[in-house]
Amino acid sequence: MTSLQRGAPPSARHADAPAKGPSRPQHRRRKDPGSRGRFLSSVDLKASPYLFIAPFFLLFGAFGLFPLLYTVWVSFHEWSLIGGNEGFIGLDNYVRLFSDAKFWNSLYNTLGIFVIAVIPQLLVALLLADTLNRAVRGKSFFQMTMILPYITSIAALAIVFSQLFGSEFGLINQALGYLGIDPINWRGEKYFSWGAIAFMIDWRWTGYNALIYLAAMQSVPKDVYEAASLDGASRMRQFFQITIPMLRPTIIFTVIISTIGQMQLFTEPAIFDTGGAMQGGTQGQFQTVMMLVFQEAFRYGNYGYGSAIAWVLFMLVVLLGLINVVMTSRIRSAT
Amino acid sequence: MTATTMTPPPATSRGRLRRMRETTPLTYFALILTVLTSIFPLWWMFVIATRTSSAASQWPPALLPGGRLLENIDRLFANTTANFTTGLINSLVASTTVSVSVVFFCSLAGFALAKLRFSGRTFFTVAVVVTMAVPVQVGIIPLLILMDWLGWRGQLQAVIVPFMVSGFGVFMMRQYVLQTIPDELMEAARIDGCSTFRIYWSIVLPALRPAMVVLGLLTFMQVWNEFIWAIAVLTPDNPTVQFSINQLNESAYSRDFALMFTGATFATLPLLIIFFVLGRQLVGRIMEGAIKA
Numbered sequence: 001m002t003s004l005q006r007g008a009p010p011s012a013r014h015a016d017a018p019a020k021g022p023s024r025p026q027h028r029r030r031k032d033p034g035s036r037g038r039f040l041s042s043v044d045l046k047a048s049p050y051l052f053i054a055p056f057f058l059l060f061g062a063f064g065l066f067p068l069l070y071t072v073w074v075s076f077h078e079w080s081l082i083g084g085n086e087g088f089i090g091l092d093n094y095v096r097l098f099s100d101a102k103f104w105n106s107l108y109n110t111l112g113i114f115v116i117a118v119i120p121q122l123l124v125a126l127l128l129a130d131t132l133n134r135a136v137r138g139k140s141f142f143q144m145t146m147i148l149p150y151i152t153s154i155a156a157l158a159i160v161f162s163q164l165f166g167s168e169f170g171l172i173n174q175a176l177g178y179l180g181i182d183p184i185n186w187r188g189e190k191y192f193s194w195g196a197i198a199f200m201i202d203w204r205w206t207g208y209n210a211l212i213y214l215a216a217m218q219s220v221p222k223d224v225y226e227a228a229s230l231d232g233a234s235r236m237r238q239f240f241q242i243t244i245p246m247l248r249p250t251i252i253f254t255v256i257i258s259t260i261g262q263m264q265l266f267t268e269p270a271i272f273d274t275g276g277a278m279q280g281g282t283q284g285q286f287q288t289v290m291m292l293v294f295q296e297a298f299r300y301g302n303y304g305y306g307s308a309i310a311w312v313l314f315m316l317v318v319l320l321g322l323i324n325v326v327m328t329s330r331i332r333s334a335t
Numbered sequence: 336m337t338a339t340t341m342t343p344p345p346a347t348s349r350g351r352l353r354r355m356r357e358t359t360p361l362t363y364f365a366l367i368l369t370v371l372t373s374i375f376p377l378w379w380m381f382v383i384a385t386r387t388s389s390a391a392s393q394w395p396p397a398l399l400p401g402g403r404l405l406e407n408i409d410r411l412f413a414n415t416t417a418n419f420t421t422g423l424i425n426s427l428v429a430s431t432t433v434s435v436s437v438v439f440f441c442s443l444a445g446f447a448l449a450k451l452r453f454s455g456r457t458f459f460t461v462a463v464v465v466t467m468a469v470p471v472q473v474g475i476i477p478l479l480i481l482m483d484w485l486g487w488r489g490q491l492q493a494v495i496v497p498f499m500v501s502g503f504g505v506f507m508m509r510q511y512v513l514q515t516i517p518d519e520l521m522e523a524a525r526i527d528g529c530s531t532f533r534i535y536w537s538i539v540l541p542a543l544r545p546a547m548v549v550l551g552l553l554t555f556m557q558v559w560n561e562f563i564w565a566i567a568v569l570t571p572d573n574p575t576v577q578f579s580i581n582q583l584n585e586s587a588y589s590r591d592f593a594l595m596f597t598g599a600t601f602a603t604l605p606l607l608i609i610f611f612v613l614g615r616q617l618v619g620r621i622m623e624g625a626i627k628a
Binding site: 053069157168 | 451452532
C-alpha cells in the first residue's frame, strides 16, 4: 500500500515530462513524429537519464551522505539531546576522546574481536570450499545448509547464542562440565566474551565466505591441478601452492568486506549484554566502538561527543580500506 | 605460481590423479559437522519454543519438540513488554515497502547507467560504487537529529525512508542490464517511437525479473534484520520485530527463555521461508560474485 504511493511520484513525473502525450497515441508506431513529438522526444532523451538516477542520488544524499558529513559538524559542538546545539567547541570532543579510556577499550575490543573472528572464519571457509571442490555427493545440499545461517535473524540467533554461552546453565558450560572442564565465565572474562561473540559472527559468515571461495576455486583451470598431480604434488601442496595463490584477490576482497562490517559490530555484543545499557559487560569487556557511540549518544544524550567517536570510527574504516586497496594493488603488480 | 617440479610423472599417474579427486570419509565427516553446527542453534531455538523455560538449562539438552508451542505463542502475543503483534506487522510493512522501492529505484537507475547516453555517466557510476563502501551506520546520530526535524522519531517511516535506495542494488541492476539487454533492442524500440520510460517499463523490467527477485528478497532480509537504527529511533510501543524480541531479552529479571525463543523463532520464520523458496538462486548469485555483505 505505502509502496505504491512511494512508487508513484517518479513514474508520474516521467509520464508527463518525456511522454509522447496525446499527440502520439501509443498504438501509432511511426518514425516521423510531428514537431511537437520531436521536441518531446528530445526532452525525453536529454532529461530521462537524470530523472532515472535522481531518486537514488537524492535519497542517498539526504539519508546517507548528509548524516555522514553532518557527523563532523555535530562533533565540533557541545550538542546534547536535551539542550540541542550549545555552541562550537572546536576539537574539544576529540581531545576528550583521545584521553578517554573507554574509547581505547572499545577500540581494543572491536579490533580484537575482529581478529579472532576473521582469521578462523576465513581459514575454515577456505578448507570447506576446498572440501566441496571435490567430487562430493549432495553438493547442493551442503551448499544450501552452509548458507542457511547467513539468512537467519541476527538478533534472534544472538539471543539463542547468549543462552548457549550462559555462565551457569548455558549448554556449552554444561557440556564442558560433562567433560570434566570447569565452567567458563563467558560474559565476565574479557577474552572469553570475545570468543563467544566471534563464534556468533563466524557461525553466520563462514559458509557464506566458503561459497565465494568455492566459486573462485572452480574458475581455477583444472589442467593446473592435473599438471601438479602428474608431477606428484600432494593434495596439501596443491592447496597451498596453487589454490591459495590463485585465490588471493578473492581472499583480499572478503577481508575488505569483513573489515568494513566488523568495525561497525553492534548487534551480537549488544544482545549478548543483557540489560540494554550498551555497557558491554560489567567492566566493558566487550563494548565495541559502535556500542560506545550508541551509549554516549542515546543513553547519555551526548550527541556531540558520540559524533566525534563515530567520525573517528569512520576514518578508521576508510584507513583500513585504503590499506587493503594498497595491498591489493601491490599484489596485483607483483604477479 | 604453479607447483610444477621437475620430477618425471609417475607410472600410475592416471590412477593417482583419480584418487586425488576422490573424497575420503574425512570429507563427509567435515561436511556433516558443518551441517550440524549450522542447523543446531536453529533447531534448538525451535525446540525451546515448544517447551518450558527450564528446558533451556537442561542437561542433556532437549532435542525434541515439546507440546507447549501454542501456549508460548499465546503468551508471546499477549506480552505487554514486547508488543509483538505491532512489531511483526511493522516489520512486514517496512520490509515489503523498502524491497519494492529498492527494486524500482535501483532498476531505474541501473538501467540509465547501463544503457542511456548522458554526460556525467561515468562519474555517476563511480559515485554509486563509492557509496557501496561507505559505512553509513556511522551517521546514525545526525540521522536521528534529522528524524527529529522531520518529526519522524518513533514513526514507522523512520525505518522505511532512509533505506529506500541502495548503491549495491543500483550496481547489481546495472550489471544485469548490461548482460541481458542488447543495444539493438533499444534501438528498435526507439525507432518504434517508445519513450525512455516505456522502454524501461515494457522491455527492461520484464528482462530483469530474476535479478529483481533476488535483490528484493535480499533487501527484505536486510530490513527485517535491521537492529541498531530501529532501537535508536523507535519506541517500545511501536517496535520492529527485532526490537520487540530485544525487549524480552532486556527484561533481565524474569528471563523467560520459552518466550524469548518463541519470539526468536517468529523473527526468523519469514527469512526461513525465503530461504526455502529462493535458497538455490541465492547460492547461485553469491557464487557469481553478485552479492556482497
